[in-house]
Amino acid sequence: MAFNLYYYAAPATFYGLAGRLIPWFAWGSAVLAAIGLYIGFFVAPTDFQQGEAYRVIFIHVPAAWMGMFIYLVMAFWSAIGLAFKTRLSFMMARALAPTGAMFTFISLWTGALWGKPMWGTWWVWDARLTSTLILLFLYIGILALWAAIDDRNRGDKAGALLTLIGAVNVPIIYFSVQWWNTLHQGASIKPSGTSMDEIMLAGMLIMAAAAWFYAIAAALTRVRTIILERERHTDWVKRILEQ
Amino acid sequence: MLRFTLTVIRRDLLLAARRRGDWITSQFFFVMVVSMFPLGIGADPNILRMIGPGVVWVAALLASLLSLSRLFADDHRDGSLEQMLLSPEPTVLLTLGKALAHWLIYGIPLLIITPVLGIQFALPGEAILILVVSLLIGTPILSLLGSVGAALTLGLRGGGVLLTLLILPLYVPALIFGASAVDATLAGTGAEAHLSLLAAFLVMCLLISPWVAAAALRVSVE
Numbered sequence: 001m002a003f004n005l006y007y008y009a010a011p012a013t014f015y016g017l018a019g020r021l022i023p024w025f026a027w028g029s030a031v032l033a034a035i036g037l038y039i040g041f042f043v044a045p046t047d048f049q050q051g052e053a054y055r056v057i058f059i060h061v062p063a064a065w066m067g068m069f070i071y072l073v074m075a076f077w078s079a080i081g082l083a084f085k086t087r088l089s090f091m092m093a094r095a096l097a098p099t100g101a102m103f104t105f106i107s108l109w110t111g112a113l114w115g116k117p118m119w120g121t122w123w124v125w126d127a128r129l130t131s132t133l134i135l136l137f138l139y140i141g142i143l144a145l146w147a148a149i150d151d152r153n154r155g156d157k158a159g160a161l162l163t164l165i166g167a168v169n170v171p172i173i174y175f176s177v178q179w180w181n182t183l184h185q186g187a188s189i190k191p192s193g194t195s196m197d198e199i200m201l202a203g204m205l206i207m208a209a210a211a212w213f214y215a216i217a218a219a220l221t222r223v224r225t226i227i228l229e230r231e232r233h234t235d236w237v238k239r240i241l242e243q
Numbered sequence: 244m245l246r247f248t249l250t251v252i253r254r255d256l257l258l259a260a261r262r263r264g265d266w267i268t269s270q271f272f273f274v275m276v277v278s279m280f281p282l283g284i285g286a287d288p289n290i291l292r293m294i295g296p297g298v299v300w301v302a303a304l305l306a307s308l309l310s311l312s313r314l315f316a317d318d319h320r321d322g323s324l325e326q327m328l329l330s331p332e333p334t335v336l337l338t339l340g341k342a343l344a345h346w347l348i349y350g351i352p353l354l355i356i357t358p359v360l361g362i363q364f365a366l367p368g369e370a371i372l373i374l375v376v377s378l379l380i381g382t383p384i385l386s387l388l389g390s391v392g393a394a395l396t397l398g399l400r401g402g403g404v405l406l407t408l409l410i411l412p413l414y415v416p417a418l419i420f421g422a423s424a425v426d427a428t429l430a431g432t433g434a435e436a437h438l439s440l441l442a443a444f445l446v447m448c449l450l451i452s453p454w455v456a457a458a459a460l461r462v463s464v465e
Contacts, residue, residue, distance in 0.1 A: 141412060142409075145408075148402075157458075158395045158463065172447075176420060177419065
């Protein structure tokens with residue numbers, strides 16, 4: 001069967017596709033995370049500069065990547081949804097947001113755990129830390145807006161507009177924060193510039209893949225619930241629910 | 244087309260002139276928030292000079308959000324907003340006019356009050372001048388970006404707090420450039436670069452915000 005994009009843009013058909021894909025991504029994520037964590041904790045050598053504490057990067061870096069990347073994907077679905085008025089796009093944006101916020105929070109949290117032994121402090125107003133914090137604020141704003149709007153159609157479009165104007169702003173925020181930071185305290189603290197060991201990099205990339213798979217599985221599970229909720233008046237949902 | 248925007252501005256100014264209590268509240272809010280900081284931190288002029296620009300800027304952000312929550316709400320309640328949306332003129336001109344009117348009503352008085360607050364924070368004359376200039380360039384940004392948030396949260400439960408959650412992160416560049424301009428003046432390195440970036444951000448907001456606000460307004464009212 002050829003993959004027809006328009007065919008799967010309909011919630012009814014996508015529901016089935018998502019149901020078949022979820023186990024693959026969920027199990028893939030579990031297996032990859034197991035391999036990645038094994039490499040991270042047992043195979044990867046101790047860093048000569050940072051000791052054992054560097055091992056937090058196996059969770060921290062993938063989480064930070066996902067936090068940023070999921071926002072971009074949300075902006076993409078929001079733009080598609082506003083341009084073509086496809087129902088599924090808004091549902092995808094809604095399904096992605098909680099996972100993105102979670103990864104952003106994890107990256108801040110693990111970053112603090114790493115910062116304490118490395119920098120001697122839980123938090124510095126470093127450019128990257130600050131812009132990640134503001135990214136978390138953007139996620140929270142979008143989630144709060146969706147929570148406040150009862151009307152589904154209005155909530156979809158309002159959230160999409162906010163996501164897009166946030167996406168335009170993110171580079172400016174990052175740039176302004178970086179500039180502000182260098183202006184005030186200079187580049188006093190930087191992560192060590194050691195080039196990474198190959199096995200460390202492999203472990204981190206495997207963990208990143210695990211985070212990807214998890215994000216896809218979580219978003220698909222959530223979008224299935226949203227589809228059922230929104231299409232509950234249709235016959236195909238009634239048939240599914242009767243089974 | 245321009246006449247439509249001017250009509251919107253004139254109408255809002257007239258309404259503000261008839262109901263002075265409404266907008267004076269946010270000006271007093273601005274003064275009071277700024278005045279609370281020395282009470283909480285202490286009266287050491289060196290510390291006050293250091294935090295002054297940032298405090299004035301943060302208070303300006305909060306005061307703008309306080310008044311923005313009502314930008315479209317009053318017109319929405321009495322139905323005149325729907326009539327304006329039904330008019331053949333583009334909605335962009337309506338949101339642009341609304342944002343500019345908001346800036347005239349809320350931003351200009353802020354600029355007049357600021358020098359007094361600067362003296363309270365022991366800022367030298369040159370720094371006060373730059374603070375006023377940075378607010379002159381920066382407060383239209385607050386009105387323009389805020390109009391997007393006001394349109395998105397129109398008629399929602401707890402709209403005011405929600406507006407703060409949505410819009411404060413977007414204000415970050417304005418806050419940084421604006422407060423840094425004054426800091427740079429105090430440090431003697433010159434504020435031109437900061438003010439130029441602030442102006443660039445203003446131009447970008449001017450180009451984007453009215454369109455997004457118009458789209459949001461249509462979503463909220465339909």
